[in-house]
Amino acid sequence: MKVKEKRNLILSIVAVLLCCLYLFILESDSVVHSYAITIIERSCIYAVAAVSMNLIIGFTGQFSLGTAGFMCIGAYITGVLTIPVEMRDQIFYLYGMASWLHDIKLPLIVTLILCAVVCAGIAALIGWPVLRLKSDYLAIATLGFSEIIRAIFGWDGLGKITNASYGVSNIPEFKSIFECVIISAVCIVIMILLVNSSYGRAFKAIRDDDVAAEAMGINLFRTKQLSFVVTSAFAGVAGGLLAVYMRSAVTSTFTVALTYNILLMVVLGGIGSISGSILGAFIVTGSQEWLRFLDREYTWSELIPGIGNTGFGAMNVPLLRNGFRMVVFSLLLMLVVLFWNHGLTGSKEITWDRLINGAKKLMRSKKEKAVSEAE
Amino acid sequence: MLEIKGLSINYGGIEAVRDISFVVPSGQIVTLVGANGAGKSSTLRSIIGLVKAKSGSIKLAGKELMGSSTDEIVRNGITLVPEGRHVFPDQTVLENLKIGAYLRKGNLDEDIEKVYSIFPRLKERSWQAAGTLSGGEQQMLAVGRALMANPKLIMMDEPSLGLAPIIVNEIFEIIKRVNEVGTTVLLVEQNANMALHVADKAYVIENGRITIEGTGKELLKDERVKKAYLGTTA
Amino acid sequence: MADKNVVLNIEHLTMQFGGVIAVNDFSAQVKEGEIVALIGPNGAGKTTAFNCITGVYHPTNGKVDFCGETIANSFKISHTPDEITKLGIARTFQNIRLFPKQSVFDNVLIAKHMRAKQNPFTATFRLNKSEEQRSREETWQLLKEQGLDKYADWEAGSLPYGMQRRLEIARALATGPKLLCLDEPAAGMNPQETDELAEFICQIRDKYNLTVLLIEHHMNLVMGISDHIYCIDFGKMIAQGKPEAVASDPKVIEAYLGTQEERDA
Amino acid sequence: GASSSSSSTGSDAASGDTIKIGIFEPKTGENGGGGAQEELAIEYANYVRPTVTVGGKEYKIQLDWQDNQSDKTVAVTAAQKLIADGVVGVVGGYGSGVCIAAGSYYSNAKIPAIGTSCTNANVTLGNDYYFRACYLDPFQGEVMANWAYSNGFTEVATIDNIGNEYTSGLVKTFTDSFTVLGGTVVDSETFQTNESDFKAILTNIKNSGVKAVFAPTDYLYAPLLLNQAHDLGLDVQWIAGDTWYSNVLIQDAGDNANGVVADTFYSEGGNPEFDAGFKEWLNADASRKATNLDTDAIVGNHAVSYDAYMLLCDAIEAADSLEGPAIRDALAALDESEGYACGPYKFDANGDAIKNTSYICQITSGEWTYQSTETVQK
C-alpha cells in the first residue's frame, strides 16, 4: 500500500516537472512556439471552465447551463479593468468611458479575484429562484439567464461601462504562458480540494438522491447554492482568462454555443471526473486545430508523391475544402459519444494506478498475441 | 408448455443466473421461490426478452424464443406482470386494459367484461387514472391487463410485494382463479408459504441455481425450505 | 403540557393531495424508548404520515411536536427535512434510497456532514482536519458495530438486498437520532431475513437509546416487537393499542388482516 | 484545374525558393460567404503574380489559408498558426472583429498584415503592423448621408444591427453627418445578430412614414429586409453600405431589390483590365464560379482583396527583404499607382489607405448600375 503511494507521488512530481520543462522550452522561444502556446493557453482556460461546469453538472447533478453567461461577466470585468488607460478613449469611441471608471486599472490577479467575487454574488442571487427547478427546466432557465446577461452587457444603456456590444479590446496579453497555466492550475486545484472535502461528498449525495441527501441532514438548497456559486465564480475567472487570451471581450463570443462546447468537453472527458474534464478540454481544443489540414484543397500529387506527372495528379481531392474539418470533427465527436458513452475516462478519475494497470494489460495482450503468433 | 434449458444470464461481470433448467407444464401453476437477488426476476425478464440471456434455450410449445424481441414473444402468448406493478399512471383503468390487448384485433368488450367479472373493483374504477389507485388495486389492474392479451402463459413477478395481508390473500385467490380459466401460471414469490400452497410444481433458486424442486406440498415439508424460506413462526 | 416521556406527538394531522385526503385527522403519541408500529392497508396514508413528520410534505392541517418543539404544522413551513434530521429524527425509505454508486463507507460518512463544525472555506483548504478525522473514526465505529465494515469499500448498490436495508438503517443511525422512522424495512425480505431484522431493530433500540416508529406489512415482525400499534385506513385511525388488542380488533381484521380462514386458505 | 495551395509541412518561410503569404479569412461561420469571395480574388491575384523577386532571387509565393471561422477565439489560433507557419505577411480579412482579435499577434511577431474589407477603425489603430486596403466606416456613413440628403430625403429611418461594429459605426456616422446636413433621423430601429424576423421594426418604419431607410447591415440581412418590407407594403428608398453591393442580392431579393442604393470600394468597369482578367479566370473553372455563387460579377471585396495581395507583394519587392519590419516600413512608405484594381494607394499614419472616393450604385431593373462617385474631403 505504502509503496504504491510513494510511487504515485514520485510519478506525479516527475509529471509536473516534465510539464514545466515543456513549458520552459515553449517559453524560451515564444515566437516560434506561439501556435503551441496559444493552443495550450486556450486548453487550460477551457479546462477551468469545464471543471467548473463539471462541479455543478457532474458532481452536484444540477444541469446548469449558465457557464457562458458567467464567463461573459468575467471577461468584461477583466477587459474593462485591465486595458491600458491611454487606449480607453479610442476603444470607447462610440460612447466614451464613464469618468469614474476611466482611470481605474488593476493588475490581472486582482481583477480575476474580482471576477470570482462578482460572479459568485450574481450566482447567489440567480440561484435563489432557479435552483428550485429540476433537470431540464433548470438547464433551460440557466441558459436563459446566460442569454439575459449577454443582452445586458450588449445593451447600449451600459455603453459607458461595457462599450455595449462592441466590446473591449486591447486587453494586455499574458506575460508568459506560465501566468495562464498557473492561474488555471490553481483554480482547478481549489475545485479538486472542494470536491474531495465533506462538501464535495454532500454534492455527490445530492446528485445521487436528493431526497435521501436531505434526510441525511444536508440542506439541499444551501448546498446546491454553494456548488452553483463556486461553479459560477470559476466560470467567471475562466471568462476573465479567455478575455486576456483573446485580448478582447465581446458578447458575441459568449453564446449558447460556447456553453455547449464546454459541455462537450465535460461529457467527452466523463461526467463527474475532473481529470476527464481537463482531458476533454485539451482534446476538443487540440483536435480542432490538428484537423486544420482538412480545410484546404489538395491536389492528389501533394498527397501521393510521384503521381504529379499524370493528369490525375493535378486534380483536386474532392472532399477536402472549406468546412470539411468541422464535419470530421463532429463525426469524431459522434463516434466518441456513441461508442464511449460514459466519456473517455468513464466518469472515474485518471489515477496512476489506472494508467499503470492499463499499460500492463496492454503489454500482456501484446505478449499474448506475440506468443500466439509464435505458436 | 414452456421449457427452459441451461439458461445463464450475465450483468457485466456478475453471473445472476447460472445454467437453470425447468419446465412449466400446460395448465399448471409453477412457482419459483428464492432469496433476494437469487435471479428470479432476471429469469422471467429473459423469458420475455427484456434481458438478453448469455446462453440457453427457451422453448414455448416447442418453438424457440431465445433471441426474439419482446413483442414477438408476447405475440406467441406469453405475458408478464412486472415486479412493482407498473401500470400506466396517467391513463385510465379502461385504457390500461386496452393497452393490454394491444396486439389483438377485433372487439374487446367481451374480454373487458371478463376481466371486470374477475375484478369487480376495477369496473367501479374504470374511469380513474391508474396512478391514483391503491397498491392492491394497481396489482389487480396489472393482472387484468396481462389477461387482456389472452395469454397462454402468464408470468407474475412478486405480485404480493408490499401489499397488506388482506390483499395478499386476494391476490392468491386471483391466481387460482386465473389458472382455473385455463391459463398456465409461472409465479415468482418471496412469500414462499403462500406460493407453495397454490403451486402444482415449485423450484427453489439460490445464487442463480436451482437447488430444490418438487411439488408445492413436498417443498412445504422440506426441512431446508422450512428453515430458509418459511421462517420460524410459519 | 408535553408529557416528559412523549417524544413525538401528532395532533389532528391531515394531508390532502388535490381531492385525495391521504391522512385524515390522525393523532398519535410515541413515548421514549418504545417501538411503535403503524399499519394499514395500501394507500392508507402511512408513508404520507411519515413524510409529514420528516418534513418532506407540509401538512394541510394539524401539527407534529418533537420533544416539545413543533416541527410541522399548517402555517409554519420553516422546517425542512434536513432541519428535522438535525433535531434528531432519522428515517429510511419504502424504496431503498442509498447512494448506489458510492462506497458503503461514504454512504455513512455523508451523515456526519451535518454535525461537523466546518464551512466551505475551512473544508476546502483542509483547516478542519481534526473534524474530518473524527467523522471518519465515528463512521468506522458504526460500520464495525453493524457488521458492515467488511463491505466498507463496496459500491452500496452492489450489496445484497438485505445488507442494503441494513446499511440504510446504519446510515440513518449515523445522523445521531433520537427517533428512528422505518418505512417497510422488511419489504422484499423472506421470512428468515425478516426474523433477523426484528432482532436487529430491538438491538439498536437498546444500544442507542432509540425510539422507533415503524411501518410494516409483515405481521410477524410487527406483532413480535412493537409496544404499541396504530392502525389506519383511508387516512383515519381505526384502532390503536397493544399488539394483541389490535390484532383481534374486528375493524382491523376487516380492513387489513383478513380473517384467519382467509389467511389459511 | 490547378489551384494554388500550400503545404503545411515546410516551417521556414523562405525554404528553397518559396515564401508563404498567410490568408486570414473566415471560411465558415457567419461571414464564411464573404470570406470565400475574398479568397477567390486573392487566389486570382496569386495566379496573376505567382512570384516576387527579392535580392535578385525569384521566390514562388505559396498561399497559406487559415480559417478564422468568423469567431474571435478561433481567430487568435488561426493567426498563431500563420505565424507558426512562418508567413512573410498576411492578407485579410473579411469582418473587423476577427482582425482586431488577431492584430496584436501579428504585430508581436512583427508580421505585416493588410486588411481587405475590415472597415473598423480599431483594426489599424495603435497597430503598426496592420494596414488596410479599403476605406473606413465613418467615411462610408458620410458618403451615404451626403447622397441621401442631396437626393431629397430629409427624413430617414435607420436600421442598426446591435453588436455589429460595421453596421453601428456606419449608422452613427450617417446619423451625425445627416443631422449636420440638416436632415433628421425620424426612426432608429435596431435588431440583434442572427435575427431573421424584421416585421416588427419594418412595421414601425412604415408607421413613421419615412421615404428612405439607411440599413448598412451585413449582406445576410439584406434580402430578408427587402422581402419582408415588400410583404408589409413598405415602399421606400433603401440605402446601404458596401456589403449590399452584391449580385446575389438581385438573385435573393428579385424585384424587391430594385432601387436599392449602395456604395462600394469598387464598381465593375472601374478598371477594365482587372475586370476582364478576373472574369476570364473565374469562367475558366466551374468550381471558382460556383464559389462566386455562379456569377462572374465583380464586387468591391474582390477588388480590395486583389489589391491587398498586390500591395504586400509590392512592399516585399520594395523592401527587397523578407523581414517583417522592413516590409512594414516599405508599406508605410508605399506610394504606388499602378497595378491595382482600385487606383493609387498610399497609407496614412494609421496604416489606412488614403481614399476619398466611393462609388455609388443602384439596382435598376435587376442590375447594379453605376450612379455617381462621391468624394469627401477629409
Added chain:
Amino acid sequence: MISYLLQQLLNGLSLGGAYALIAIGYTMVYGILRMINFAHGDEFMMAGYFMIFSLAVFPWYFAIPFVILCTIVLGVVIERIAYKPLRSAPRMSVMISAIGISYLLQNLANYLFTAMPQSYPQIDILKHVYTFGNISVSRVTIIAPVLTIVLTFLLIMLVNHTKLGMAMRACSKDQETARIMGIKVDNIITTTFVIGCGLAAVGSILYFTDRNTVQPYSGSLPGLKCFVAAVIGGIGNIQGAVIGGFIVGICQIVITAMGYSVFSDAFTFALLVLILIFRPSGLFGEKAVQKV
C-alpha cells in the same frame, strides 16, 4: 394606430404559428424519450435546403410533400444512428449526442452548401400579398396560425383517441412495460420522430417563405426559441407547445416593436424563468411530484 397594432399582431401570430409547429416536435420527442432533441432546429434548417433543391426540380405541389418526406427520412435516420444505440446510456450522453448531431448538421450544411445564405425560392401561392387599407399581409402570414391550429387539433386527436396514440402515451411513461404489452417501442419512437420532423418541415416552409434565405445557422436560434416555447407550455404537452409558441412569437414582436430588440431574446427567457418559478413544469406541464 389601430392598423399599426393590427399589423404587429398579425406579425406576431404568423411568427408564433411557425414557432408552434417546431415546438411541437420538441415536445413530442421529449415526451417519449425524455430527451431534448437539440438537433431539431437543424433538421428544420435542413428542410429549408431541401426546399431550395427540390423546388429547382419539381413544381411546388410535388416539392412540398417531397421536402416533408426528406425531412422525415433525415429525422428517422438521425434517430436510428444517434439516439437508438443510446437507449440505455445515461441521459446526458443522449443529450450530447443530440448536440453532436446538431453540430454535424450545421457543419455539413456549411461544407455542402457554403456559409453563404442561399435564397429560399418563392412559392407564389404562399406569397400573394393582400392589402386592406394600411395593412398588408402575405398569404403565408394568415396560413401559418390557421394551419398550426388545424394540425394541432389533428395531432391531439391522434394522441388521445387512437390506438397509436395510446401506445405513444404508454411508451412515454414506461417503455419496458410498453414492450411487455407487445408494443414495438422503437417503431413508436420512430413514428414520433416522423410526426415531429414532418411538422418541422411544414414549419420550415412557413418560416423560410417569410424570410427568404437559408444558411447553416438558420436553425439554431429558432430552435432555441421553440424549445423555450415548448418549456413555457410545459414540455411534453402538445397544447402547451402551441400556446408557448404563440406567446414567444408575439412577445418577440412586441418587444422589438417597442424598440428593445436587445432584450427581445432576454425577455423571452425572463418570461420563461418567471413562469418556471411559479409553475415549475410550465403552464400546462404535468406536475412532477416525487412520491417518496
